[in-house]
Amino acid sequence: MKDVYFMERDPYAPIRHCYGISKILYEGKSKYQEIQVVESHYFGKILILDGVVQFTEKNEFFYHEMLTHPVMFAHKNPQNVLIIGGGDGGILREVLKHKSVKKAVLVDIDKDVVEVSKKFFPTVACSMDDPRAIILNEDGFKYIQDYKNEFDVIIVDSTDPVGFAHVLTTEEFFKYVFEALKEDGIYVGQSESLHYHLDIVVRFQKALKKSFPIVDLYTTVIPVYAGYWWSFSVGSKVYNPREISREVDVETRFYSDEIHKNAFLPPNFYQKILNGNFKY
Amino acid sequence: MKDVYFMERDPYAPIRHCYGISKILYEGKSKYQEIQVVESHYFGKILILDGVVQFTEKNEFFYHEMLTHPVMFAHKNPQNVLIIGGGDGGILREVLKHKSVKKAVLVDIDKDVVEVSKKFFPTVACSMDDPRAIILNEDGFKYIQDYKNEFDVIIVDSTDPVGFAHVLTTEEFFKYVFEALKEDGIYVGQSESLHYHLDIVVRFQKALKKSFPIVDLYTTVIPVYAGYWWSFSVGSKVYNPREISREVDVETRFYSDEIHKNAFLPPNFYQKILNGNFKY
Numbered sequence: 001m002k003d004v005y006f007m008e009r010d011p012y013a014p015i016r017h018c019y020g021i022s023k024i025l026y027e028g029k030s031k032y033q034e035i036q037v038v039e040s041h042y043f044g045k046i047l048i049l050d051g052v053v054q055f056t057e058k059n060e061f062f063y064h065e066m067l068t069h070p071v072m073f074a075h076k077n078p079q080n081v082l083i084i085g086g087g088d089g090g091i092l093r094e095v096l097k098h099k100s101v102k103k104a105v106l107v108d109i110d111k112d113v114v115e116v117s118k119k120f121f122p123t124v125a126c127s128m129d130d131p132r133a134i135i136l137n138e139d140g141f142k143y144i145q146d147y148k149n150e151f152d153v154i155i156v157d158s159t160d161p162v163g164f165a166h167v168l169t170t171e172e173f174f175k176y177v178f179e180a181l182k183e184d185g186i187y188v189g190q191s192e193s194l195h196y197h198l199d200i201v202v203r204f205q206k207a208l209k210k211s212f213p214i215v216d217l218y219t220t221v222i223p224v225y226a227g228y229w230w231s232f233s234v235g236s237k238v239y240n241p242r243e244i245s246r247e248v249d250v251e252t253r254f255y256s257d258e259i260h261k262n263a264f265l266p267p268n269f270y271q272k273i274l275n276g277n278f279k280y
Numbered sequence: 281m282k283d284v285y286f287m288e289r290d291p292y293a294p295i296r297h298c299y300g301i302s303k304i305l306y307e308g309k310s311k312y313q314e315i316q317v318v319e320s321h322y323f324g325k326i327l328i329l330d331g332v333v334q335f336t337e338k339n340e341f342f343y344h345e346m347l348t349h350p351v352m353f354a355h356k357n358p359q360n361v362l363i364i365g366g367g368d369g370g371i372l373r374e375v376l377k378h379k380s381v382k383k384a385v386l387v388d389i390d391k392d393v394v395e396v397s398k399k400f401f402p403t404v405a406c407s408m409d410d411p412r413a414i415i416l417n418e419d420g421f422k423y424i425q426d427y428k429n430e431f432d433v434i435i436v437d438s439t440d441p442v443g444f445a446h447v448l449t450t451e452e453f454f455k456y457v458f459e460a461l462k463e464d465g466i467y468v469g470q471s472e473s474l475h476y477h478l479d480i481v482v483r484f485q486k487a488l489k490k491s492f493p494i495v496d497l498y499t500t501v502i503p504v505y506a507g508y509w510w511s512f513s514v515g516s517k518v519y520n521p522r523e524i525s526r527e528v529d530v531e532t533r534f535y536s537d538e539i540h541k542n543a544f545l546p547p548n549f550y551q552k553i554l555n556g557n558f559k560y
Contacts (some may be wrong), residue, residue: 005296006296014299014300014320014321014322014323015297015298015299015322015504016285016297016298016299016300017295017296017297017298018287018296018297019294019295019297020294020296021295032293040294041294042294042295043294058560059475059560061560071520081504143426194501195339195501195503196503219317219501221474221475221499221508221509223294223475223476223507223509225506227503228501228503228508228509229501229503240494253560256546256549258546258547258548258549262542262546265539266536266539266541266542267538268536268538269538269539270538271282280338280339280341280533
């Protein structure tokens, strides 16, 4: 089919993205959200949740690598990793590239996302059968409250902070994250676009600062997220997230030591954002 | 009006952007292209040429500052500046912020763009009456061939390299640019998106290398261009474009000395792109 478009409905974006598609491969409704998989001319298969593109086969590696590796390489020896959200398995795949990892727990509330990813995105879901992986379909907000001083790294790969994912961006949640981390633990979460969601970025950072002594922000241009200039917020107990603690020994397509350093915002610009002086 | 969208038709983009608009302020056809001005809910007024968004009132400063200031501040004393394209006046406004500039010649083939900008975008066209500005409606490709050893800085602010703007990205044109520059002259042009137009970026860089001893590449996230991760290609005779030669003494909203340095691609990643090893 030509001239058929999927038109994104992103409640947070002032611009709508339209993708030329050739096939609708899956449409379903889980307990939590609408799930769609479409085949597009340029991007390959696309996963869509509640009308918003989560990733495309062609360029998912930007997001998955850049959410995972900066904190993993800031940590000296990450062994026990918790992923909240990320039911598609992309973050899990990146985490398990690190030989130091002994256990990676993936907690995604929506079992259907896991199943859809296994069926339609085998190159993303490819690590779910790794013996180090534990896949749980539970509420991450509740799950984390049962753990103290347990994880080296916690990665939150959530949908936009509207609806059921909102709690994963609150001060209360970050307190639980802090407590669930070991004494040199480090957290990262996606925190929306510097172009269109500056207010969310700032709120996110301020909430993190209530719990963590070290808070930072880095960005990557994610080609399919509205606003593109995507931000990732880090909370750390000890490690400076701008510094790489170990040799970069995993195979990646985009991430590298120099990309790591370049991704963090220059200090004055970062302060300008936090102080609310980069409104536009 | 609600639920009215302008749907971009960008021949180079695998994704189409839709803007919620409230008014169509102008529609015309010049000798060279279709020109439209619409009022949007979020972005303010938008200039559209041949169906492609050129800039919006809300965020034009990213593009105009980042195309102008890196080469202007790499140069020790830019006095005589040539702008090809940029009939809207945004680059001219930024160039004339530099006190060293004695003359800025703007050569845009399309007089109608200049007139439309003056009428609908007074904050962009605001420097056209500056006594240092000369506005010419001529073919930049022909104009430049009459000048040798004349300009300190040449900035090409063109539409996408399809149709009549294509000649501004050829080896032949870059030879004329080189000759029109003084012995320490420096050139910059917009060279499309690292996400969607990598082949164009590489071709552009290779063509520049035929004339210039120093060629470099920097990027900025431009919120309304498809692919967003926008690239700017520099050709320089003497100055290292990564280095700032003077105090940053102009008022800007985004550009700064640290943004300048951060914008250039890390060296290994840059080489990977040039070598064709960042295909995806």
